[in-house]
Amino acid sequence: ERDKYENNDVAGVVTGLAWTSVGGDILFIESILSRGKGALNITGNLGKVMKESATIALEYIKANADLFGIDPSVFENYNVHIHVPEGATPKDGPSAGIAMLTSLVSLFSQRKVKKSLAMTGEITLRGKVLPVGGIKEKILAAKRARIKEIILCEDNRKDIAEIKPEYLKGLTFHYVRDMQQVIDIAVTSRKVARPKNLVGTTGKP
Amino acid sequence: ERDKYENNDVAGVVTGLAWTSVGGDILFIESILSRGKGALNITGNLGKVMKESATIALEYIKANADLFGIDPSVFENYNVHIHVPEGATPKDGPSAGIAMLTSLVSLFSQRKVKKSLAMTGEITLRGKVLPVGGIKEKILAAKRARIKEIILCEDNRKDIAEIKPEYLKGLTFHYVRDMQQVIDIAVTSRKVARPKNLVGTTGKP
Amino acid sequence: ERDKYENNDVAGVVTGLAWTSVGGDILFIESILSRGKGALNITGNLGKVMKESATIALEYIKANADLFGIDPSVFENYNVHIHVPEGATPKDGPSAGIAMLTSLVSLFSQRKVKKSLAMTGEITLRGKVLPVGGIKEKILAAKRARIKEIILCEDNRKDIAEIKPEYLKGLTFHYVRDMQQVIDIAVTSRKVARPKNLVGTTGKP
Amino acid sequence: ERDKYENNDVAGVVTGLAWTSVGGDILFIESILSRGKGALNITGNLGKVMKESATIALEYIKANADLFGIDPSVFENYNVHIHVPEGATPKDGPSAGIAMLTSLVSLFSQRKVKKSLAMTGEITLRGKVLPVGGIKEKILAAKRARIKEIILCEDNRKDIAEIKPEYLKGLTFHYVRDMQQVIDIAVTSRKVARPKNLVGTTGKP
Amino acid sequence: ERDKYENNDVAGVVTGLAWTSVGGDILFIESILSRGKGALNITGNLGKVMKESATIALEYIKANADLFGIDPSVFENYNVHIHVPEGATPKDGPSAGIAMLTSLVSLFSQRKVKKSLAMTGEITLRGKVLPVGGIKEKILAAKRARIKEIILCEDNRKDIAEIKPEYLKGLTFHYVRDMQQVIDIAVTSRKVARPKNLVGTTGKP
Amino acid sequence: ERDKYENNDVAGVVTGLAWTSVGGDILFIESILSRGKGALNITGNLGKVMKESATIALEYIKANADLFGIDPSVFENYNVHIHVPEGATPKDGPSAGIAMLTSLVSLFSQRKVKKSLAMTGEITLRGKVLPVGGIKEKILAAKRARIKEIILCEDNRKDIAEIKPEYLKGLTFHYVRDMQQVIDIAVTSRKVARPKNLVGTTGKP
Numbered sequence A, B, C, D, E, F: 001e002r003d004k005y006e007n008n009d010v011a012g013v014v015t016g017l018a019w020t021s022v023g024g025d026i027l028f029i030e031s032i033l034s035r036g037k038g039a040l041n042i043t044g045n046l047g048k049v050m051k052e053s054a055t056i057a058l059e060y061i062k063a064n065a066d067l068f069g070i071d072p073s074v075f076e077n078y079n080v081h082i083h084v085p086e087g088a089t090p091k092d093g094p095s096a097g098i099a100m101l102t103s104l105v106s107l108f109s110q111r112k113v114k115k116s117l118a119m120t121g122e123i124t125l126r127g128k129v130l131p132v133g134g135i136k137e138k139i140l141a142a143k144r145a146r147i148k149e150i151i152l153c154e155d156n157r158k159d160i161a162e163i164k165p166e167y168l169k170g171l172t173f174h175y176v177r178d179m180q181q182v183i184d185i186a187v188t189s190r191k192v193a194r195p196k197n198l199v200g201t202t203g204k205p
Ligand SMILES: [Ca+2]
Pocket: A001, A002, A003, A025, A026
């Protein structure tokens, strides 16, 4: 039984695409902030590479806070927790990178993620998005889950070209080369319901 | 020999439902607070996924303290210890999530958990409750243990429908979709006997 | 060659009962305090579950300091070290729990443990004592070691009923349900010889 | 499918040369700075030896900040993160040493790395560059990736002499003995686009 | 080739007795102090049980500083390093306990250890000395190494009784029950050459 | 292909002698200082025993700073990094001990190590030098590497006596018993080029 897209009003929730030997599926990246000193907590039975993706996403945002309109002193006042349900399923690989990046930008800006959108792609510290595998299976799973738009790396365009057009009906694809493009597409300008008023070092939001 | 429900007046004690190859059983989630700097201690011979559930429960409460009426500065003044007896039995899996959440909300609010209630369900950082397995075995164990009410994920309703009605006699089921519903059902408004007077950062309870 | 009971005037020394494939034996729980910041050191070649028992005992006392008449600020000014000789023997399991609890209460109150007393039972964070296995072998070992009184969980009463009365001659049994009962029986009101004058945060004993 | 050189304007991005059982390839060393207390984060599925290279590069720069014109107090105010994509590929060995050194000098000085340049060589704490293996495969990969200049250890000159001249057409080789030579060749005097204004302990850039 | 006793004027050097499948040998416990915050460093390729002995020795001295005439504030101003040569030989077991205790008392008091003395015995937190194995092999090794006096647990007296008297010629045995007796025999009242002037928290020696 | 001696003007670089199943070789111990709080970093793919040698060397110097004319407050203001190239080669064993000691004394005093000198020997916390194995292979490697003088433990003199004199031509041997002798022979009174002006706690060099 596969998961369905959920129209979620909560900051930090992003839909990713997973691919295992038993086929594709969607997964959810969830992140929250609590008052603290900048610790990063990662749960969801993740392997080493997937945990590294979370670290890369957070460090990239911290190093480029200005690009994303985030007050950098916020990073010192909150702990970040990233979780990927379902907890019993081991998960690994770099392909959740752009979903983790999007989750954290949504979280720190308290802005809504675009509706009915899923994404898959590896991230790098130089801001590039890299292609990933299992595209066909992931796309089929996205359709089943009622996803409408999908972000992929430009280098994965050729993988879409190999899929029968009838399977792609109703899906819009966004091909990107860098992480700024992901955020421009995925994070809306609307605040989430009951946004947190994040406090910087100065003690002021 | 199976455990029995215990009408416990202590804050932080919640009845969960477990399922192993030798059948279902109830288990107890216990948590306590001691003065400290916010450390989380987890014991009970728990595996990685079950420890992650405890982390998720605590971080979710810290990130949403206002929802639960908890002064967030309390988190910085106390250590939390979560234990799941019996200590010799290895335990794992995400299904104790909602019981851990309930335990911690009872603990931080010093309010009583509802009597004769058990629960099983996975938690997420976005506030959803996810379905879990072994429902039939868990329900039979709950009856044997003299449980009267059970909280399950809405997606587990179909598992109950497959159980012969005679096995369900005397049991009331609560099907939930999100973690706030769990707390509304499980944590009463009555304070426990001899409630702790928790102290926030201001030095005032 | 089996150990013998030792009439020990030192705070923190408690006699437990162990059971392995080669039979029962007594063991000693030892604990000491040194000036520090609240660290817990555990030695004696202990396995994970037995180390968890030590953590549970200490955290339970910290969370319920008032029940035991202990100034909670003491916990921040001393390190606790728990050791279980003999160092070469690997040990594990939860059954030393009540002996560890008793050791720490004796230590923090600098009061004598009752003479010729041994005990075995698991502890929980909600204050309950749980039954343990190997009762027959443990009782025989206790007699050989010249123990006079034994504390057991109420649920282990049935195990004693199965032992031939002639083996029980000279032994008094105390059956308990909760940890407060253990302390009431095991820790006397007499101070140890040369008691430490423990200093709280205020700088005053 | 092999990677191509990317003319990258970002500080800290350097092209290295890798060699595995399936042939040579280029790889990218990426590094970024975020406000912090001097922590070093390393990702990219790296083995022990490659992680040690990153530590050596950073410690060498910290010990010889004056050689590179870097205000040493900067090291206490920023965390460094080094990543080597692609995240799913395990990588190890010391041959990325000079590329990591170059990456960090570019990062701390916010100066551009020379265009179309790749490099391979082990670094030491005494400032020497050591030869590495797989030279032929690495050179072929560099050509395919449109690299124009390559830095090698002087002791690898003999490995180049064994390659057919036609394979070397269009490539310029720089043979070096010490790490200062690497930086002189690889790091230009031009600032990157939008250079970070790094802040020293004095609070002034 | 076996080691010989060395008449060592350095504080903290004590001769222990080891026993392996290839026979007995003497070994040296060495310890030093350097300015620090109370860290304990242990080297010499030691196993878990032998490292625990070092911890027990140090914690026992810290908890009973008055018994040994040591200003307890010294513990907070120095790091302790315990080493057991030869570094390539793996070592384990509890029998070096009394030698480690003696080493640390000599170190903290800067007093000489008695000449031509060796010892073997397990230590406990309640101040008792426990018997150890391999006594015959250890005694033969001690003679070969020109040891004159040996400290053993009282419970090992029977092991000496089983050794042919001719092998014991020239050896004096001290049988002890508690750790205070060990120190009374082993640590002289004479200061070592160039004693360190240890500084307490008050800044005064 | 074997390494050659390098006349190195850098502080902290010392030539050691290694011995593996494929014969002897020289190796370089390198160490550097960077501003910090006294951390010790060790790289070079070293095993447990060799890492312990580095710890012993540093702790010995810290405990005996006066013997070496080093202001002890320097230890609190710098981090030490010890590296042993080549990074890809796993290395272990205690025989680099005296070379590590020499490296650190040279580093902290910023004095030159004697030219064309190599050494091998284990160190202890009581200041003794212990003999090591593989002497014949190490000596042959030292000659090939153009070493002129070699420091060995006095107990290794017999191993040299077994080597044909013709192999020893041009080599001068220094046999030592303690670590002070090593430093007297190996560390000259001349400062290195561009010596660091190390700063003590007082803020003054
Ligand atoms: Ca799923």
